[in-house]
Amino acid sequence: MAQATEACSPPRANSLDLTPPPPPSPPLSPPASPLSNPLVNSSSDHKDACSRDPFIVHNGHKFNLSAVPSRVMFYRNMYWEDFQGETLESLRSGFLKRTPTLLLEVEDDKYIFDFTRMLQVHVASKSFRSIAWIDERGKPFFPVKFFDHDFSQEKMEEDHGRAAEKENKKMEEDDDDKSDKRNEKMEVCDVSGSKTQSLGPKPKFPSTKLLASDDKMYKFASNLFLKHMTKVDPQAVVTNVHEFKVMGEFGRVRKDVLERQIEITEAKRGKANVVYAWYAAPTFHVAGILALGFDLPDHKNSGIQLPSLGAGIFLADVESPQYSALQYPVHQDPEKHVVLCRVVLGNVEKVHIESNQTSPSREEFDTGSDDPKNPNWYVVWGHDMNRRITPICVVSCKTTGIVPVEWKIFFCEIAILPKLISEIKKRIPIFNVPALNYIYEMFKCKMVSGDVFIRQFRSIVGDRVIWETAKAIMRS
Structure with a gap:
């Protein structure tokens, strides 16, 4: 290859040359x-x-x-x-x-x-x-x-x-062909001889069907959302529901990938642990999810406040839709859009949302949660988000119950960082020091965000060296 x-x-030496060939x-x-x-x-x-x-x-x-x-x-x-x-x-x-x-x-x-x-x-x-x-x-x-x-x-x-x-x-x-045919069929003369026309609105999102309020999926998704959201906001209302439809070759591939992931997880873990979860995002992000799949949010100005939040997809437990906007500020949108998803969790570990974790801590874990036994939210890490998550429908609503989370900065992390970098340079191979210097200078000059710095820092140094050095500093 x-x-x-x-x-x-x-x-080769010629026949008259007695000098041996060079080594x-x-x-x-x-x-x-x-x-x-x-x-x-x-x-x-x-x-x-x-x-x-x-x-x-x-x-x-x-x-x-x-x-x-x-x-x-x-x-x-x-x-x-x-x-x-x-x-x-x-x-x-x-x-x-x-x-x-x-x-x-x-x-x-x-x-x-x-x-x-x-x-x-x-x-x-x-x-x-x-x-x-x-x-x-x-x-x-x-x-x-x-x-x-x-x-x-x-x-x-x-x-x-x-x-x-x-x-x-x-x-x-x-749609144009069907609309023309519907228009012909739906023109009905009343007693006075006037004509009435009944045409439903077009879907707001790609690869979806706008459901009527008496549709079974509409009732299921609406009731599931309001059952838990009204505990936080009694005035919450559902305005419409779009059902995700598998369309074209790409849509069929997305469906097959999830089913295959269920089989793989069951074989590896004993059970797939498939659940429903909510994910709120601005309108154009929801459209992108339905058209092309999930993508990691880009928190360019997040500093070191959102290390984990840029590394995976954070979804609210089905009973806690108020936590569905962990990654996007949608609280000011008059109408919010929350995607009901099917998620293959596998083995779930406890993750602190303000930690630096960006992947499973050990091989036996697949996803994370604030509390695996009584979860408010889950995280599916970026490397297999589109294998473990698929949209079911989009619930559009008006509510004040979906609010942003107040994030804290760990000032102790900022304070010890220069000393941590200095000590780590003494413990890693000399070949890796220039790469560490480069990314640290980029971070100090605010040319890379905190989550990018942390990822590259961990890639260069390794978690074991970081934790051992940090512990040594804290003990000194």
């Missing part, structure tokens, strides 16, 4: 003509080009210092994830041959893996993201700067965009 250029073998090049020497990187302009003076290439300047020495990797990782959505299977073996094989650049085909797309620049480059689009590795001696090698890109998401969004556009165009054409 891998195609890579390697150093040429030394020429082979040392194993750490890079090849003379590495595979060209599409991100870097070619130059006749290779040495001069390398001296100007910031990727090589900062990361190039790590390739020569490293043994063969036991793990190779890529940086996607603020997380370091592992390459698996055949891709990992091809990367290990290329590293063993000291080939600095490899051309690999992964899932029908071609990528250049550049160990000296610590980049994975998508050949067609020239998009790139950072790679890192841990060698067989246990030494980690991370780039100085992290570059984040989701190739699969980019491709999926393009496919979904084309599919959604095609589906919407088809739906509009079908």
Whole structure:
């Protein structure tokens, strides 16, 4: 699967030359003509080009210092994830041959893996993201700067965009045809000879059906919402209900993915633990959820106040709809929209909402809650949110019961952070110090938010080192 250029073998001695052939090049020497990187302009003076290439300047020495990797990782959505299977073996094989650049085909797309620049480059689009590795001696090698890109998401969004556009165009054409036929049939003459016309309003959200008040789903969702919301706001009313409809290939895939996740969770945990939950969001976010699935909220100005809230989808328990707006401020909207969801929880652990947790704390857990035995809310972490959550319907309502949560800043965390960083630098490999310095300076200059800083901080250092160092500081 891998195609890579390697150093040429030394020429054979001719029959009259009794001098033995020169010894082979040392194993750490890079090849003379590495595979060209599409991100870097070619130059006749290779040495001069390398001296100007910031990727090589900062990361190039790590390739020569490293043994063969036991793990190779890529940086996607603020997380370091592992390459698996055949891709990992091809990367290990290329590293063993000291080939600095490899051309690999992964899932029908071609990528250049550049160990000296610590980049994975998508050949067609020239998009790139950072790679890192841990060698067989246990030494980690991370780039100085992290570059984040989701190739699969980019491709999926393009496919979904084309599919959604095609589906919407088809739906509009079908709606026009049906509307014309309905208009013809629904023109009924009364006794006086005048004509009356009865046409229902169009749905407000994509991939939905606007339900009549006597519809079974309308009654179910409305009663379920008001039963618990009126305990907080007796004046709450439901204005309408939109039922989510599975439409097109993308809709069928979403449904199949959830059913498959139920089977996987049952096999792994013994039970899937499927529940109903509420999720409130502004109108355009609700439309995005129905059209393309859940996406993590972007809290750019959250500082360190919302570390966990940017790492997953927070949903209210079915009996606590007042907690449905944990991630979006909808309390000022005159009409609020709350999505009733079906959620595959699996094993649930206790999570403090103001903590720094951004993923399950241990392998045996899948999701989190404020109180697993008596929950007000759940969190489904970002890496599998669209495998574990599917919308059922949207309940539109007028209520003052859905209110924002007052968040507290842990000033002790701010106070010890400089000392924590200073102490951690003494405990981690020297290769990781530049990356830590870089993200810390970005955070201090307010160029990255607190949740982004925490994710990268944990990726570089590791939770164990952070907690051990913090405990040592607190004891001193």
